[in-house]
Amino acid sequence: MDAAAREARGGLEWRVTVPEGASVTVEHEAGAAARAWAWLLARVAMVWSTVAGSARKVWRIGADDPRKAVHGLKVGLSLALVSVFYYTRPLYDGVGGAAMWAIMTVVVVFEYTVGGSVYKSFNRAVATASAGVLALGVHWVAGKTGELEPYILTGSLFLLAAAATFSRFIPTVKARFDYGVTIFILTYSLVAVSGYRVDQLAALAQQRVSTIAIGIFMCLAVSVFICPVWAGQELHLLTTRNMDKLADALEACVDDYFAEDPAARPAQAKSDGYKCVLNSKASEDAQANLARWEPAHGRFAFRHPYTQYGKVGAAMRACAYCVEALSSCAGAEVQAPEHVKRLLHDACARVGARCARVLREASRSVATMKSYSALDFAVADMNTAVHELQGDMRSLPSMLAVKLADTSLMDTMPVFTVASLLVEISARVEAVVDSVDALATLANFKQVDDDDDDDEKKGEAEMTTKVHPLNEPDTDEESLPENQTSKA
Amino acid sequence: MDAAAREARGGLEWRVTVPEGASVTVEHEAGAAARAWAWLLARVAMVWSTVAGSARKVWRIGADDPRKAVHGLKVGLSLALVSVFYYTRPLYDGVGGAAMWAIMTVVVVFEYTVGGSVYKSFNRAVATASAGVLALGVHWVAGKTGELEPYILTGSLFLLAAAATFSRFIPTVKARFDYGVTIFILTYSLVAVSGYRVDQLAALAQQRVSTIAIGIFMCLAVSVFICPVWAGQELHLLTTRNMDKLADALEACVDDYFAEDPAARPAQAKSDGYKCVLNSKASEDAQANLARWEPAHGRFAFRHPYTQYGKVGAAMRACAYCVEALSSCAGAEVQAPEHVKRLLHDACARVGARCARVLREASRSVATMKSYSALDFAVADMNTAVHELQGDMRSLPSMLAVKLADTSLMDTMPVFTVASLLVEISARVEAVVDSVDALATLANFKQVDDDDDDDEKKGEAEMTTKVHPLNEPDTDEESLPENQTSKA
Numbered sequence: 001m002d003a004a005a006r007e008a009r010g011g012l013e014w015r016v017t018v019p020e021g022a023s024v025t026v027e028h029e030a031g032a033a034a035r036a037w038a039w040l041l042a043r044v045a046m047v048w049s050t051v052a053g054s055a056r057k058v059w060r061i062g063a064d065d066p067r068k069a070v071h072g073l074k075v076g077l078s079l080a081l082v083s084v085f086y087y088t089r090p091l092y093d094g095v096g097g098a099a100m101w102a103i104m105t106v107v108v109v110f111e112y113t114v115g116g117s118v119y120k121s122f123n124r125a126v127a128t129a130s131a132g133v134l135a136l137g138v139h140w141v142a143g144k145t146g147e148l149e150p151y152i153l154t155g156s157l158f159l160l161a162a163a164a165t166f167s168r169f170i171p172t173v174k175a176r177f178d179y180g181v182t183i184f185i186l187t188y189s190l191v192a193v194s195g196y197r198v199d200q201l202a203a204l205a206q207q208r209v210s211t212i213a214i215g216i217f218m219c220l221a222v223s224v225f226i227c228p229v230w231a232g233q234e235l236h237l238l239t240t241r242n243m244d245k246l247a248d249a250l251e252a253c254v255d256d257y258f259a260e261d262p263a264a265r266p267a268q269a270k271s272d273g274y275k276c277v278l279n280s281k282a283s284e285d286a287q288a289n290l291a292r293w294e295p296a297h298g299r300f301a302f303r304h305p306y307t308q309y310g311k312v313g314a315a316m317r318a319c320a321y322c323v324e325a326l327s328s329c330a331g332a333e334v335q336a337p338e339h340v341k342r343l344l345h346d347a348c349a350r351v352g353a354r355c356a357r358v359l360r361e362a363s364r365s366v367a368t369m370k371s372y373s374a375l376d377f378a379v380a381d382m383n384t385a386v387h388e389l390q391g392d393m394r395s396l397p398s399m400l401a402v403k404l405a406d407t408s409l410m411d412t413m414p415v416f417t418v419a420s421l422l423v424e425i426s427a428r429v430e431a432v433v434d435s436v437d438a439l440a441t442l443a444n445f446k447q448v449d450d451d452d453d454d455d456e457k458k459g460e461a462e463m464t465t466k467v468h469p470l471n472e473p474d475t476d477e478e479s480l481p482e483n484q485t486s487k488a
Numbered sequence: 489m490d491a492a493a494r495e496a497r498g499g500l501e502w503r504v505t506v507p508e509g510a511s512v513t514v515e516h517e518a519g520a521a522a523r524a525w526a527w528l529l530a531r532v533a534m535v536w537s538t539v540a541g542s543a544r545k546v547w548r549i550g551a552d553d554p555r556k557a558v559h560g561l562k563v564g565l566s567l568a569l570v571s572v573f574y575y576t577r578p579l580y581d582g583v584g585g586a587a588m589w590a591i592m593t594v595v596v597v598f599e600y601t602v603g604g605s606v607y608k609s610f611n612r613a614v615a616t617a618s619a620g621v622l623a624l625g626v627h628w629v630a631g632k633t634g635e636l637e638p639y640i641l642t643g644s645l646f647l648l649a650a651a652a653t654f655s656r657f658i659p660t661v662k663a664r665f666d667y668g669v670t671i672f673i674l675t676y677s678l679v680a681v682s683g684y685r686v687d688q689l690a691a692l693a694q695q696r697v698s699t700i701a702i703g704i705f706m707c708l709a710v711s712v713f714i715c716p717v718w719a720g721q722e723l724h725l726l727t728t729r730n731m732d733k734l735a736d737a738l739e740a741c742v743d744d745y746f747a748e749d750p751a752a753r754p755a756q757a758k759s760d761g762y763k764c765v766l767n768s769k770a771s772e773d774a775q776a777n778l779a780r781w782e783p784a785h786g787r788f789a790f791r792h793p794y795t796q797y798g799k800v801g802a803a804m805r806a807c808a809y810c811v812e813a814l815s816s817c818a819g820a821e822v823q824a825p826e827h828v829k830r831l832l833h834d835a836c837a838r839v840g841a842r843c844a845r846v847l848r849e850a851s852r853s854v855a856t857m858k859s860y861s862a863l864d865f866a867v868a869d870m871n872t873a874v875h876e877l878q879g880d881m882r883s884l885p886s887m888l889a890v891k892l893a894d895t896s897l898m899d900t901m902p903v904f905t906v907a908s909l910l911v912e913i914s915a916r917v918e919a920v921v922d923s924v925d926a927l928a929t930l931a932n933f934k935q936v937d938d939d940d941d942d943d944e945k946k947g948e949a950e951m952t953t954k955v956h957p958l959n960e961p962d963t964d965e966e967s968l969p970e971n972q973t974s975k976a
Contacts, residue, residue: 061657072654076646079673083642083681100678107649107674154568161595162564169549169556185567186595190588193571278809282770321766321809322816328912393901413881413904420905424816 068112070227075110078222082106082215101208105215110223114297115231115290117223121216122293123180128212131184132205134160135191139201153192161185175289232291232300235284236366239309239316242280243363243432245273246316247356250323250425254352257330257418258345260338271327277313277320284313299369305442308435312366315435319428326421329414336415343399344415347389351422354382355429362436370448371440379433386426393419556600558715563598566710570594570703589696593703598711602785603719603778605711609704610781611668616700619672620693622648623679627689641680649673663777720779720788723772724854727797727804730768731851731920733761734804735844738811738913742840745818745906746833748826759815765801765808772801787857793930796923800854803923807916814909817902824903831887832903835877839910842870843917850924858936859928867921874914881907 062069082102109120142152164181167173173181191201252271291306335341361375396412439445550557570590597608630640652669655661661669679689740759779794823829849863884900927933 058655058658062654068657069654072650072652075653075673076648076650079649079677080642080646083645083677086681100681103677103681104674107670107677110653154571157571158564158568160564161567162560164560165563165598166550166557166560167546170546182595185563186592189567189571189591189595193574193588193591278805279769281767317766318812321812324806324809325813325909325912328810332912413908416901417905417908420901421813424813424820 067227067229071112071229074222074226075106077226078106078110078218079103081222082218085214085218101211102215102218105212106219109216109219111290113229113231113234113287113290113294114220114223115287115292115294117219118293118295119176119290120179121220123177124183124212125216127177127180127183128187129209131187132191132209135188136201136205139192157189157192160188176292228297230291230294230297230300231287232294232304232306233298235287235291235306235309236300238280238284238287239312240363240367242277242313242316243359243366246277246320246323247359247363249273249320249327250359251352251356253323253327253330254349254422256327258341258349271330274320274323274327277316278324280313281317284310301443305439308439308442312432312435312439315428315432319425319432322421322425322428326418326425329418329421332414336411336413340411341415343396344389344392344419347385347392348419348422350385351382351389351426354378354385355422355426358382358429358433362433365440365445366436369443369445371437371445373449375433375436379430382426382429386423389419389422555715555717559600559717562710562714563594565714566594566598566706567591569710570706573702573706589699590703590706593700594707597704597707599778601717601719601722601775601778601782602708602711603775603780603782605707606781606783607664607778608667609708611665612671612700613704615665615668615671616675617697619675620679620697623676624689624693627680645677645680648676664780716785718779718782718785718788719775720782720792720794721786723775723779723794723797724788726768726772726775727800728851728855730765730801730804731847731854734765734808734811735847735851737761737765737808737815738847739840739844741811741815741818742837742910744815746829746837759818762808762811762815765804766812768801769805772798789931793927796927796930800920800923800927803916803920807913807920810909810913810916814906814913817906817909820902824899824901828899829903831884832877832880832907835873835880836907836910838873839870839877839914842866842873843910843914846870846917846921850921853928853933854924857931857933859925859933861937863921863924867918870914870917874911877907877910 086102105124109117109124111117111120138153138156142149142156145152164185168178168181191205248270249272252267252273256271288306288310291304294300294302296302358375358378358381361372361378365372365375393416396416574590593612597605597612599605599608626641626644630637630644633640652673656666656669679693736758737760740755740761744759776794776798779792782788782790784790846863846866846869849860849866853860853863881904884904
């Protein structure tokens with residue numbers, strides 16, 4: 001409340017800070033004219049600083065991703081093309097005429113991604129055609145009944161609009177035909193209402209369809225041939241980028257927890273990378289929905305398994321939940337003493353680094369669309385490290401008893417929680433790898449034996465064996481038989 | 489892959505299962521006619537079962553939330569009203585005329601929530617008016633230049649369309665004026681292109697604005713006066729429902745972990761409630777965006793602090809991440825033995841139950857828009873329970889040494905992880921309470937001392953004191969001085 005009030009009063013104060021660093025302070029003076037002048041100056045400076053700040057932000061949006069600026073130019077270009085096309089045609093006949101529909105189509109159909117444009121084009125074309133045919137049919141039937149015509153037309157409009165609107169709540173319709181339903185209702189109502197007095201409906205309909213076709217053609221041509229943005233590729237990039245961020249965050253969180261010197265801690269931005277993963281479900285879903293409309297392009301076939309990316313994303317989110325819990329351990333007030341932490345430091349850091357390596361290998365596999373044997377070796381390495389960590393955890397009490405007789409067992413608990421979380425994270429990283437493997441099968445990733453650049457990794461990995469951290473043979477030591485039943 | 493292949497083959501098999509329960513099996517027979525007949529029967533049965541299944545699903549959507557069906561009827565009604573309005577007017581002049589714009593407005597502007605309709609109406613009205621005025625101005629200037637007119641008009645169209653499209657990438661514009669930008673480009677291009685040959689632009693613009701006004705008026709009247717669906721109220725309900733689900737899930741997960749008998753475990757649906765919380769960010773954001781457009785209604789003022797609901801949602805999600813980790817502990821392969829679990833069972837169950845009670849009290853406070861003192865007492869209770877749990881955790885090693893000399897310390901570790909997670913969850917529940925308190929301040933919740941129905945709760949709570957679980961005085965016992973610096 002206080003901050004808001006101060007902000008609201010901000011406009012009335014006489015001190016204005018210009019963002020360039022110069023601070024202009026205007027004192028209260030006797031003269032009313034001087035005061036007014038000062039007020040004006042302050043206002044101008046304030047407006048200027050706001051405008052400059054916003055301009056900088058907007059500039060950064062374009063500079064960070066120039067394709068966004070290019071998208072604006074593309075829309076401008078296709079509109080200009082359509083308008084030139086209509087300037088030069090003799091059959092132009094004012095606002096109500098054909099030109100309007102071509103322009104409307106371009107404005108409404110042009111989307112950032114090719115998939116979005118195809119989705120809207122397809123929906124617009126099919127919905128216009130089907131609603132037009134249906135409306136002409138109903139119109140013909142209604143015409144036979146004479147006086148009842150307006151009632152039939154209005155009644156059918158009511159029923160169709162109600163049914164079509166309700167159909168938008170069906171998930172499949174919502175995901176794939178939402179825009180089409182709007183256009184269906186629109187076209188049907190226009191034809192139904194116009195039908196009351198206009199006779200040349202069929203000719204008009206044909207003219208409109210051909211104009212919409214011109215608009216759609218223009219749109220898709222510009223969208224595909226000038227710096228195309230493919231939804232499928234965006235989804236692909238989002239997935240690999242998130243996987244890398246998750247790997248960085250995981251390593252950073254472990255380093256953060258075990259860092260003895262605050263200055264040695266990794267940058268906050270790095271360990272916060274998992275938050276991107278947590279929040280990317282909506283954009284993943286949207287892009288997968290649009291990508292299904294895209295034709296084959298680059299390494300992406302027409303029916304590339306885009307839905308599997310959603311599953312990879314879900315597995316990454318499950319992993320990110322645990323990383324979140326891990327990062328909160330690093331920030332907790334209650335910490336194990338440094339000398340206790342040091343006992344598990346190496347094993348934990350190794351598990352963190354190897355989990356991160358697995359994620360990076362998986363990301364590389366998705367990014368290059370190839371299956372590397374290095375991924376399997378990395379998973380094996382990770383499981384070995386988890387194994388060692390579990391061994392260290394088991395021997396921790398005896399180590400403490402030998403080395404540090406005065407340390408209470410309670411002190412080891414926080415570090416044990418971190419270790420348990422790491423074991424759980426490694427299991428979830430393996431789930432990510434499973435979903436990537438499924439993607440590799442569905443999308444026919446090429447199998448590659450990367451002997452050239454991974455000799456040393458391979459040699460290191462071949463000495464180890466792949467053991468699932470939760471199915472390892474010696475869990476029986478830790479869980480008594482009665483647990484086995486409660487798990488069923 | 490196998491499952492998909494089997495599904496694809498499914499259409500060719502001769503066994504058809506009618507969902508009513510009757511299973512129709514048609515054997516291969518010699519006669520071609522009989523075979524064709526069987527094939528036809530199977531096909532009809534299959535189509536019928538598909539249609540019936542879809543119909544049931546659609547019916548359930550409407551039955552679960554009848555407001556969705558009512559929404560369809562509302563759209564049908566307003567379209568019928570607009571079309572009747574235009575049937576009865578003498579100035580009707582075909583498709584290109586005024587009726588079209590009223591119908592178009594209704595179809596495009598009518599949204600499920602009042603906020604959505606107001607958002608689109610406002611954007612449509614303002615964008616149409618501003619783009620129209622701007623286009624008329626540019627048109628007037630271009631008219632003065634003579635031959636250059638088409639170049640100026642097309643050039644200005646290109647630049648404006650590019651700039652406006654780019655502006656949609658600015659987050660504020662995207663959230664509040666996305667639809668307006670589309671309409672702005674649309675109106676400007678229509679007027680600019682039409683301007684080439686039509687003279688009576690001003691009269692036409694005035695007619696169009698009045699028609700759009702009629703459409704908007706019709707829309708808003710139907711939307712507000714017939715079974716209105718308020719985005720603000722939906723957001724409010726979503727928040728309280730999620731809070732209750734989180735409380736249920738938390739209790740269920742704790743019960744699940746400590747259940748000795750698998751049959752006694754709570755239903756999976758209950759413990760999965762936290763997943764709704766994890767996935768509701770997108771709908772919260774969307775509803776908060778629409779709710780800001782809504783006028784005062786019921787208990788919601790015009791500028792109700794809808795953005796604060798997003799913060800409550802974020803706090804709940806942070807809590808849900810931990811509940812997710814807790815629920816994975818219950819499903820883990822490595823479990824502490826039952827007799828070790830039993831030592832912390834009571835304390836953990838108490839913390840879980842009290843955290844859930846705090847969440848339920850917070851949910852009640854939001855739902856009724858009143859601040860209850862019971863919430864503070866519930867928080868105090870929760871902190872007492874956390875305190876007790878931490879005491880139990882500290883005394884666990886000595887208890888084990890006395891009671892169960894043969895139990896390895898390693899066995900206690902998984903249950904300790906669960907206890908640590910519960911302590912962390914209680915801290916995050918308190919963060920939820922803080923965000924609810926901030927909401928209560930911003931939205932002026934009425935302060936209520938619920939003496940009548942909460943006497944016993946109050947009596948129980950007054951004996952305890954409010955202690956933050958992470959700031960309790962005896963953390964110093966657990967963390968050595970060198971930790972204090974690494975935390976800074």
